[in-house]
Amino acid sequence: MDLLKECMICPRKCGVNRYEKKGFCGATNQLKLAYYSLHQWEEPCISGRKGSGTIFFSYCSLGCLYCQNQKISLKGYGKVISMKKLKEIMLELQEKGAHNINLVTPTHYVPQIQSVLKKVKNSLLTISVVYNTSSYENVGTIKMLNGLIDIYLADLKYYDDSLAKKYSKCENYFEIATMAIDEMYRQVGSCEFGKDGLLKKGLIVRVLVLPGHIHDAKEIIHYLYHTYHDDIYISIMNQYTPVTSTSYDHLNRKLTEEEYDEVINYALTIGVKNAFIQEGDTAKESFIPDFDTSVLKKKN
Numbered sequence: 001m002d003l004l005k006e007c008m009i010c011p012r013k014c015g016v017n018r019y020e021k022k023g024f025c026g027a028t029n030q031l032k033l034a035y036y037s038l039h040q041w042e043e044p045c046i047s048g049r050k051g052s053g054t055i056f057f058s059y060c061s062l063g064c065l066y067c068q069n070q071k072i073s074l075k076g077y078g079k080v081i082s083m084k085k086l087k088e089i090m091l092e093l094q095e096k097g098a099h100n101i102n103l104v105t106p107t108h109y110v111p112q113i114q115s116v117l118k119k120v121k122n123s124l125l126t127i128s129v130v131y132n133t134s135s136y137e138n139v140g141t142i143k144m145l146n147g148l149i150d151i152y153l154a155d156l157k158y159y160d161d162s163l164a165k166k167y168s169k170c171e172n173y174f175e176i177a178t179m180a181i182d183e184m185y186r187q188v189g190s191c192e193f194g195k196d197g198l199l200k201k202g203l204i205v206r207v208l209v210l211p212g213h214i215h216d217a218k219e220i221i222h223y224l225y226h227t228y229h230d231d232i233y234i235s236i237m238n239q240y241t242p243v244t245s246t247s248y249d250h251l252n253r254k255l256t257e258e259e260y261d262e263v264i265n266y267a268l269t270i271g272v273k274n275a276f277i278q279e280g281d282t283a284k285e286s287f288i289p290d291f292d293t294s295v296l297k298k299k300n
Contacts, residue, residue: 003111004029009141010061010107011176025059027108030080032058034072036089038098043235043276045199046100046130053098055089057105062134063169066251068241073105087116090125099198100128107133110141117148128200135177136170142183152184152203159219181205190231206235212250214259218266225272235276236263
């Protein structure tokens with residue numbers, strides 16, 4: 001069954017034939033990439049010393065008005081490539097020493113990704129595969145990846161669904177995302193690290209603390225810790241970067257140190273041990289990749 005002919009891959013369930021028209025995300029039946037590289041700015045156990053082999057896919061099933069990668073997520077910047085080229089990119093990154101293959105915003109291309117990974121996983125491709133997602137996912141789509149993904153790097157963006165509706169144009173985000181994260185955890189289980197300190201298998205859930213919404217971040221952390229305890233890692237992020245002006249004043253500024261410290265102190269108070277935190281001024285444009293399709297200009 002060709003899932004792209006009546007696309008229900010993400011919770012939008014547009015039902016469009018992607019060979020003929022576009023749904024909410026903007027993707028067609030063809031793979032489109034913005035960039036790939038060895039990336040140093042993921043969690044330490046992902047980036048390690050040599051870098052994570054990140055592959056940035058164009059378009060997104062969310063519509064976050066504060067997205068720092070709007071150039072590719074909303075505007076669709078990128079270059080169409082073949083599935084053969086995607087396989088070659090994965091193997092090229094492995095050859096360059098990547099600790100893992102990191103699929104960034106891949107939801108709308110899961111059928112193609114599944115097909116490629118089935119051909120190379122554990123044979124030609126021997127490093128871990130990371131699925132880097134907003135968690136706005138159908139459980140059925142995540143099930144398609146069972147046995148192909150080693151590490152889920154998942155956002156949990158909102159506890160309050162009214163915020164999801166205002167900022168990301170989606171309904172029932174928390175319910176949908178937590179069901180998807182449950183399936184991710186079912187597949188990979190507790191975190192497993194190698195002797196080199198790199199994560200080999202497991203689940204990291206990212207919590208991006210939004211300015212003015214520290215209560216929502218606390219609710220998310222409370223949910224995650226009391227659901228999974230120390231079996232997962234929670235990455236509490238202060239890198240919110242206002243890249244465009246919005247009608248919400250609090251989103252037009254960076255997170256304050258006081259706001260971030262309050263969230264970290266809350267996590268410590270409730271007993272969170274397995275967590276990543278960010279120090280210093282991480283809310284810089286230097287943390288936003290300079291997307292360049294020139295790396296894709298080889299024959300695809």
